[in-house]
Amino acid sequence: GQQVMQIPQYQHVQEGEDFTTYCNSSTTLSNIQWYKQRPGGHPVFLIQLVKSGEVKKQKRLTFQFGEAKKNSSLHITATQTTDVGTYFCAGLGGSNYKLTFGKGTLLTVNP
């Protein structure tokens, strides 16, 4: 079945440093979504990418969808303590309706 792998599992940075998490799917995706889960909270939708090679920006966050629609990345520029949380990618594969989540990257930021 479809697998979505995400790396790294954990990332600790100093405030102001950049951060990147990567997502790879075993199959071609229809779209990919990114979610953020604050400690003790629930996942909150950040963005959806649909087109091959798509790049979207939200303030300090940059999201990319690979040309082959099998990988994606989230880059945060100049992290802040408010960026702390687990970032999940979720891929929708082919004709099925299962949105498969990666295991997430836990980001901690040292002020």
Add this chain to the structure above:
Amino acid sequence: DSGVTQTPKHLITATGQRVTLRCSPRSGDLSVYWYQQSLDQGLQFLIQYYNGEERAKGNILERFSAQQFPDLHSELNLSSLELGDSALYFCASSVTSGTGELFFGEGSRLTVL
């Protein structure tokens, strides 16, 4: 507030017991999804319903079952509970099936002793 309501927020029960988790989706959302989150496994997709019908099935155990009612609320039934079933169970809803953002509830934390 995502608009998705889950009850109960916390539940403690014993092995072998049966529990029911309830989810009310956002107004107007036809799809309901159930996910299990445990420490090392991330968000495991269990099952999805769309407008009352099962649409997709994930790694849901045979001891677990779910349904979506005509008013679109959903229930997840967990039976013959084992210690390993202890987890956070999230319900999410979306307007359509297969695309578009998911709105997650705050989850139901199940502890099996």
